[in-house]
Amino acid sequence: MSSFPDFLQFVFAGLTSGAIYALIALGFCVVHNTMGIVNFAQVDFVSLGGMLMFSALFAAGLAMPLALPAAVLGVTLAALLVERIGLRPARSDNPLILIFITIGLSIILRGLMSLIWGKNRMAVPPLTSDAPLVLMGAAITPQALWIFALTLAAIALLVFFFYQTSLGLAMRAVASNPTAAAVVGLSAGRVRAASYALAGALGGLAGVLVTPITTLSYDVGVLLGLKGFAAAILGGFGSFPGAILGGLCLGLLESFSAGYLSSAYKDVTAFVVLLLVLFVRPKGLMGK
Amino acid sequence: MTAKDKILYFLYLHRTGLTVTAFAAFVLVFPLVEDNPYTLGLTNLIALYALVVLGLNLFIGYAGQISLGHAAFFGLGAYGSAIATTAFNLPPWPAMALVAALVALVALVVGLPALRLHGHYLAMATLGCNIVVYTVLVQWHPVTGGHSGFSGIPPLALGDFVFDEEGRFHYLVWSFTLLALLASLNLVRSGVGRGLAALAADETAAACLGVDVRSAKVKVFVLSAVFASLAGSLFAHCYGFVSPDSFGIFRSVDFVIMVVLGGLGSIWGSLFGAALVTLLPEWIEVFDTYKDLIHGLILVLILMFLPQGLITGLADLLKQRLALYRRRLESRDADA
Structure with a gap:
């Protein structure tokens, strides 16, 4: 019964959601590397990306090529603001307290979004037409191709940023040894703000790309974001190649278990495999 | 020593026991003063959550671990009791003990490999367990009733005294919570408890001092799971109805918020945290549309300052x- 086109279809579906998980996972890793915490507000950056895209298209009337960067930029600025007024004044360096502050911030962001955009479900149009292409018997939507292309572009930009710019170098320094980075005069506050903004941009991009496939609502990011966190952990928390690998693995795993086992239990399969991987490799696939 | 010094010394020496006695007395007379069923319903809910939070605080505050999945044990306890008493017609009390034992076994099986993990990995593993349990509760329709839930769970009874209204629940749930409180207070001042506190401060140092780190973590994890399971069973019998939404990951996050707001490693704080998080939505009801916003804001401000x-x-x-x-x-x- 499982023919090759079916298989290919599941691969496409898995890679599409996998790419989204990878983007979100990268956002988690960037913040973790410089601040040492899980930033649960990441899940709302995803929703916020979709929301801003919706407003840029319909309220501001921007064209698609302008609306996308505008939405991503908007989330980036929002993330900067959240870091500045939400995290930096905290009087504790206990990671558990900081993580729960991000959970509180996430509740606030969701509250704000439901106030501004309401709690109804909305639809965002895909980047270009939605007529699917057929490839060896399996259909693939142009939106999925956009997701692959823009995820790759984002990864390329990240590599450029981390290896070719001084801010990227500073962020790698703080990630590898915060004390030594402070000793040579790097401003930890600036680096943290930058990493938070970067996480916002990655989450926002994921939101802009995924909301045409799902629907848009103020809490659409929660489940996606948790999957992104799971992907980051699966790959080894803090490792960028791990985040990408983890995202794709999780996406494929979900898609195959939905296709071949049971769509009702696809989350169960995905998380059970995640747990088994962690039990065998407690630091994730590519963790150190 | 003057008589006054002696009395003060006696009070100081027995401060824990005396505070618990005073609190128990307060709980005992509370329904006589306040008989509004709605208020009693809220305080009962506080007692149920406090039972979970006490165990969780031992695990997080004392043993220094993290669990974002305790609502799973809470849910397993509730559904366990519900299914055992309706589908298998077991009497409620033995069913409760049996379910607690089974949940302890589950916690042991999950805990042995999971507690090898640290920090964020442990958080993800427990979160994953919670998602798995929640999905099964929703999807295993013939047994759990799916999204619409499970009703018709018989109330608990002692002889002819049936716990079927808020005033009676009050005594039932608070006696469990007080026992758990007493047990926790004693545990943290025993050798085992001191070992746990050492574990929270520094795992390597604790191991050097002869604390069996691995087994201590698993034991306290199992204990906290049993507390959660008992709370779940009581929840099921008190309300006669359970649905998966009471046992999702947001409930787990709420439990940890209760621990953190009450104070990590503060046993009395657990009661306070449970009360605060349960009552907060009631107090800010007047803000209506801004409710979520203010809820988050209060949480962030407390944690920040x-x-x-x-x-x-x-x-x-x-x-x-x-x-x-x-x-x-x-x-x-x-x-x-």
Whole structure:
């Protein structure tokens, strides 16, 4: 019964959601590397990306090529603001307290979004037409191709940023040894703000790309974001190649278990495999 | 020693027992003073959550671990009791004990490999367990009733005394919570408890001092799971109805928020945290549309400015002020 086109279809579906998980996972890793915490507000950056895209298209009337960067930029600025007024004044360096502050911030962001955009479900149009292409018997939507292309572009930009710019170098320094980075005069506050903004941009991009496939609502990011966190952990928390690998693995795993086992239990399969991987490799696939 | 000193010393020596006795007395007379079923419903819910939070605080605050999945044990307890008493017609009390034992077994099986993990990995593993349990509760329709839930769970009874209205639940759930409180207070001052506190401070140092780190973690995990399971069973019998939404990951996050707001490693704080998080939505009901916003804001502000938790944080603040005040008095006396 499982023919090759079916298989290919599941691969496409898995890679599409996998790419989204990878983007979100990268956002988690960037913040973790410089601040040492899980930033649960990441899940709302995803929703916020979709929301801003919706407003840029319909309220501001921007064209698609302008609306996308505008939405991503908007989330980036929002993330900067959240870091500045939400995290930096905290009087504790206990990671558990900081993580729960991000959970509180996430509740606030969701509250704000439901106030501004309401709690109804909305639809965002895909980047270009939605007529699917057929490839060896399996259909693939142009939106999925956009997701692959823009995820790759984002990864390329990240590599450029981390290896070719001084801010990227500073962020790698703080990630590898915060004390030594402070000793040579790097401003930890600036680096943290930058990493938070970067996480916002990655989450926002994921939101802009995924909301045409799902629907848009103020809490659409929660489940996606948790999957992104799971992907980051699966790959080894803090490792960028791990985040990408983890995202794709999780996406494929979900898609195959939905296709071949049971769509009702696809989350169960995905998380059970995640747990088994962690039990065998407690630091994730590519963790150190 | 004067008589006054003796009395003060006696009070100081027995401060824990006396506070618990005073609190128990308060709980005992509370329904006589306050008989509004709605208020009693809220305080009962506080007692149920406090039971979970007490165990969770031992695990997080004392053993220094993290669990974002305790609602799973809470849910397993509730559904376990529900299914055992309706589908298998077991009497409620033995069913409750049996379910608690089974949940302990589940916690042991999950805990043995999962507690090898640290920090964020442990958080993800427990979160994953919770998602798995939640999905099964939703999807295993013939047994759990799916999204619409499971009703017709018989109430608990002692002889002819049936716990079927809020005033009676009050005594039932609070006696469990008080016993758990007493057990936790004793545990943290025993050798085992001190070992756990050492574990929270530094795992390697604790191991060097002879604490069996691995087994200590698993034991306290199992204990906290049993507390959660008992709370779940009581929840099922008190309300006669369970649905998966009471046992999702947001409930788990709420439990940890209760621990953090009450103060990590503060046993009395657990009660306070459970009360605060349960009552907060009631108090801010007047803000209606801004409810989520204010809920998040209060959480963030407390964590930001009193990171030790409200009780411990305010107590520290008070001590600090008092010391400064004494110092000022002394220096004024010295000047005079």
